[in-house]
Amino acid sequence: MIAYGCLGILFLFIAIKIAVYFHRQKKAPSPEDLDETLLEIANPRGDRA
C-alpha cells in the first residue's frame, strides 16, 4: 500500500514538473529579451545615450 502511495506521489511530482516545464517553455525569455535585460543593467537610464 505504501509502495503504491510512493508511486502515486512520484506520478504527481512528475506530472507537476512536466506542466511547469511546458509553461516555462512558453514564457522563456528570447535571446533579444536577455540582451535587453543585460543592456538595461549595464546602462542605467541616467547614463544611457
Next chain:
Amino acid sequence: MMTKKKPLILRPYHKTSYAYEKLRICKHCRFFTVLWEDKCANCGRQALIPVMQQARIQAKHSMQNERLIALLMTLAAVLFSQTFLQIILSLAGGFLLTGLLWWVQRKTVEPETRRQLDKLLRSSERRIIEGIYMNLTTASAAIKDDEQLGYEILREMATIVRNDRIRLQQIMLLQSFALRKDMDLTLEPLMIEDFEPALAEYIGELAKIKRELIKHQAIRYVLRYEREILEMKNGSRILALVAGAAVRMKTYVDAYPDFILRYVRQMPKDRFLRLYRLVRRHPDQPWNGLRNEVSALYNEKYRWDPEFQNWE
C-alpha cells in the same frame, strides 16, 4: 605641428549576435567581465566561462536534482513493496516516469537555460556593474601606457556599455592611429548624437579608405552638422569625401542629390567617374539638377578623357 599617427595591427574583433555572448563569469568568485583575459581579475583563477555556459550548468544541475528525487521515490516504493509484483510495478513505474521526465527535460533544456540566464543576470546586477567598472578602470590604465590596448578594451566594452562617453574615447584613440583599409574598423556603433570634430574627421578618413562603412546614418550626421564641419580646417574636404563615398550606390544618390550636388566639383576624378556612369545609366532622372551639373563638369574637364568614354 601635426602629431604623428601610429601604425598598428588591431586585435581582430569577434562580433557576436547578442551582447550577452561577450559577458563572462568566474566560476569561483562570480566576478563578471567583458574582456578576453584568461584569468579572473578578481581572484586570479582561470575559471572564466561565458554566462550562457554557466546558465546551462545551473539548468542541468536543477534537472539532475529532479531526476534524483524521482529515483529516490522509486527506491522508496521498492523498499516499501510487500510482494514481488509490487517490486516489479514500483521499478517499472518509477523508471517509466523518470524516463518521461528526462525526455521532457531534454526537449526544454534550451528555454530552461535562457530562463536560468535571465535569473542569473537579474540576481547579479550589482556584480555585473562592479565587473564593468573594473574593466573601465583597466581601460583607463591601459590608455596611459598603450593606446592600442586601451582602444581594444573599449571596443569590447562598447558591446555592452552604450554611451557617448565610451564612443568618444574610442574615436579620440582612433584619430591617433594611422588607419588602413585592412583594419577591422566600424562606424555605426561609434555614432554619437552631438557634433564632435573628431568623429567628422574619422568619417572623412573612412570615406577615403573604407567607403562601404559610409551609410545613411553617417551621411545624415554630416548633413545635420554640415555648417559646423565647414568651419573645421579640412571641413569641405571631409564633406567632398563623404559625397564621393555616397555615389557608390544609386540609393544614396536618390536620397541625397542636393548634398552630392554641393560637393560634386570637389570630388576626386574616380568618384566623379562613378557618378558620371551612374547618371548616364539613368537618363530619365534629373536628381534635382545634379544631372545638369555632372554634364557641365564633364564638358569642362573630362570631355576628352578616355576613361569617360566607356560608361556602359
